[in-house]
Amino acid sequence: MKKGIVSLVLDFVLGGAVIMMMSYFFDGVYVKDFQVAFLVAIVLALLNTFIKPILTIIALPITITTLGLFQLVINGFVLAIAQTIFAPDFYIESFGLTVITAIVISILYSLLGIGKINE
Numbered sequence: 001m002k003k004g005i006v007s008l009v010l011d012f013v014l015g016g017a018v019i020m021m022m023s024y025f026f027d028g029v030y031v032k033d034f035q036v037a038f039l040v041a042i043v044l045a046l047l048n049t050f051i052k053p054i055l056t057i058i059a060l061p062i063t064i065t066t067l068g069l070f071q072l073v074i075n076g077f078v079l080a081i082a083q084t085i086f087a088p089d090f091y092i093e094s095f096g097l098t099v100i101t102a103i104v105i106s107i108l109y110s111l112l113g114i115g116k117i118n119e
Helices: 004-027 035-048 052-058 058-065 070-085 095-112
Strands: 029-031 090-092
Touching: 004 029, 004 035, 004 090, 004 095, 029 035, 029 070, 035 070, 035 090, 052 058, 052 070, 058 070, 070 090, 090 095
Parallel strands: none
Antiparallel strands: 029 090
8 A cells, every 4th residue: 555645744754853863963964954854855765766776786796795785885875865966955974974874864764664665
């Protein structure tokens, strides 16, 4: 069963809150305000839907060789793309911190059930 519009907006609001929390967890993460965090959550959802599968297929040999750990780098790269889109208002200091931030965002998204298609 597909999500309704209210559930989708709630997911984006929760996603924005998670991204806003990253600026409090890590000193190297800067988010201007909640509006930017909300937009980053929407862009991350779009990037994860359209770009991440392409990157996963391209990097499949490396992902298999590293027993799936390279998927963490792909998550960091997707977050870096979102960072590039919102450059002055959303900034992460280094790529290493970007990967760690992507891991924490993924864990919090999973705990909150954000992005689940079935309810």
